Amino acid sequence: MVRIGDAPGVRRLLIGTALALSALFLLLPLVAIFAQALMSGLDVYWQNLRDEYTLAAIGLTLLVALLTVPINLIFGVFLAWLVTRFDFPGRRLLQTLIDIPFAVSPVVAGLVYLLLYGRNGWLGGWLDAHDIQIMFAWPGIVLVTIFVTCPFIARELIPLMQAQGSREEEAAVTLGASGWTIFRRVTLPKIRHALLYGVILTNARAVGEFGAVSVVAGAIRGETNTLPxxxxxxxxxxxxxxxxxxxxxxxxxxxxxxAAKAALEWRAARRETAT
Amino acid sequence: MIVSAFGLGRQRRVLPGFGLSLGVSLTFVSLILLLPLTSLVGQLSQLSWSQYWFLITDPRLLASYGVTLLGAGVAALFNAAFGLLMAWVLVRYDFPGKRLVDALMDLPFALPTAVAGVTLATLYSSNGWIGRLLDPLGLSVAYTWVGIALAMAFTSIPFVVRTVQPVLEDLPAEVDEAAVTLGARDGHAFRRVILPYLWPALVTGTGLAFVRSLGEFGAVIFIAGGKPYETEITSLMIFVKLQEYDYAGASAVASIVLATSLALLLAINLWQGRFIKRLHGGRP
Known part of the structure; x- marks a missing residue:
């Protein structure tokens, strides 16, 4: 069979250009990170890792991820169940609303939380009076991270659950299964991979968020510094x-x-060829 | 079926969980998304139109719009070309290391933007690995708009690749064969046969890359250097105003950024919807 671009010359030229550009724009920065970190040797690297403030930043980053991921997991599953299993007025609007964090610049995300919870904000006075600190403290960091990462899991689940339909769940209902049993025994096995992928994406973004967090964190060394x-x-x-x-x-x-993403895709592809 | 008693629609709800999932979703959306966004509207409503106009037309701010649009435009165009090339090579050819290159395409989404920012700034500064080579040629990337465009391009690389790739995979082999057997040369056949087919995905991906670049912050600020009137991007202006406790100014700029990206996303969605309709409505 003849195909466009299959001449050896064209082929070599295109592959060569693609590899050269990928190496320059993607691989080189990746290598540079580790090269710069290890520039002064392994001893200095370990010393830097054990730095008091770095350890505190690692701890805070883990806390943020540990709170953000489960909260968005619960929300994502409920929202996906709602918009793919029921038809109700405002369904499309709800789906559009949860895409807002993708459209908003992270700095704007941080700003709107500052306006709400900051000292001069709507809730700021009340929070101040009750001695509750949200801005420039870890709760504020967790809140903006939840905002920024909330679409990821729902976005993975909705198209998949839409395509799968609700026939099997309906069959389970007629057999007398309860809601929780249906979800655990019928739905969950079908969406396991998409759910896991959504969790991985949420976690990556939660750990790495910079713009929104830098607005609400206040950069107090050892206290409100996440790793980024x-x-x-x-x-x-x-x-x-x-x-x-x-x-x-x-x-x-x-x-x-x-690596996790590649592994999940590989397993999905293998299952497809097996069936 | 207790929950179905709360059913709002006409049809009976067979599956359980409507009330619970509606309650959880609405509470979450209200508290996490809508409440903070209304605080922006509240802050803006305290401004008069003339005050608002004054704030958003500050000359330093106008310069930042220009730099941001220029950087995002160049970044989006670069990604249109690079993304199309990568998608083509990854779908059409086999070569050693292909799976690794494919996985590498997602790096900009997985790597925190601040890490990308400091890395690019270090690589392209005058004593960095790449900056050192460009310096004798009189080319400077760091602390210029070129650096801003570069950082924006890096963070939005996956958009075009990942929107074009699946469409190219689904392209029927007969399309190629027909074009080649009819005697069309490669370049001509690509432009006339393949490109129209990829066009919607290419435009969507480029549009998404552009929107993302407009709002990018972490990757850009380190390589930009933040010289007023020259290398200040609009999202940095919001940040600067916040550090000066100028909440009204920051909110005014934020409203511009927010409105622009929402309008662009809406336009992309509508355009995509129209194209899909035309596709299903029968092609000529």
Whole structure:
């Protein structure tokens, strides 16, 4: 069979250009992160990792991810169930609304939370009177991270659950299964991979969010610095090796995310060819 | 079936969980999305039109609109070309390491933007790996609009690749064969036969890359340097105003950014919807 672009010359030229550009724009930055982090040797790398503020940033980042991912998981599943299993007025509007975080610049996301919970904000006075600190503290960081990452899981689930339809769930109802049993035994096995993929994406973004978090965090060293903010602060302090040490942890997580995604896709493709 | 008693629609709801999932979803959307966004509207309503106009037409801000649009435009065009090339190569050819290159395309979404920002700034600064090579040629990338465009291009690489790739995969083999057997040359056949087929995906991906670039912050600020009137992007202006406790100013700029990206996304969705309708409505 003859196909467009199959001449050996064209083929070599296109593959060569694609590989060269990918190496320059994607691979080189990735290599540079680790090279810069290890520039002064492994000893300095370990020392930078054990830095008090870096450890605090790692802890805060883990806390943010541990709170954000389950909350968005619950919301994502309920929302996907709602918009794919029922028809009601305002369904399309609801689907559009949850895409807003994708359209909003992260700085704007941080700003709207600051306007709401900040000292001069709508709820600020009440919070102040009751001695509750949300802005410039970890609750504010968690809230903006939930905002920024809330579409990911729902976005993965909705098209899949729409395509699958609700026949099997309806059959389960006629057999007398309860709502929870239907979800756990019928729906969950069918959406497991999409759900896992959504969780991986949510986690990656929650750990790495910078713009929104930097607005509401207030950059208090050792207290409200997540890892990306720690990277920024060390970089501004001209501590390049320190900055890239923290950056290398985030880059490692990014690589794990890519590997998990590739593994999930590979399994899905294998299942497709098996059936 | 207790929940179906709450059914709002005409048909009976067979499946359970309508009330619960509606309650959870509406509570979440109201508290997490709508309440904070209304606080922006509340802040803006305290301004008169002339005050608002004054705030959004500040000369330094106008310069930032220009830089942001220029950077995002160049980044989107670069990604249209690079994304199309990558999608083509990944779908049509086999070569060693293909799976790795394919996985690498998603790196900009997986890598935190601040990490991308400091890395690009370091690579392209005058003593960085790439900056060192460009410096003797008189080319500077860091702290210029070129650097801004570069950072924007990096963070939006996956959009075009991942929208064009599935469409190209679904392209029937007969399309190629017909064009080639009819004697069309490669370039001509690609432009006249393949490109029209990929066009909607290409425009959608490029549009999404453009919207993303307009709002990008973390990746850009390090390489931009933030020189007033020259390399300040609009989202940085919001940040600067917030640090000066100028909440009214920050909100005014934010409203411009928000309105622009929402309008663009709506336009992309409508355009895509129209195209899909035309496709299903029978092609000529």
């Amino acid at each position: 903010l720690q990277v920024e602060q060390l970089y501004q302090d001209y501590n390049t090796v320190g900055a890239f040490t923290s950056a290398s942890l985030l880059a490692l997580l990014a690589l794990l995310t890519l």
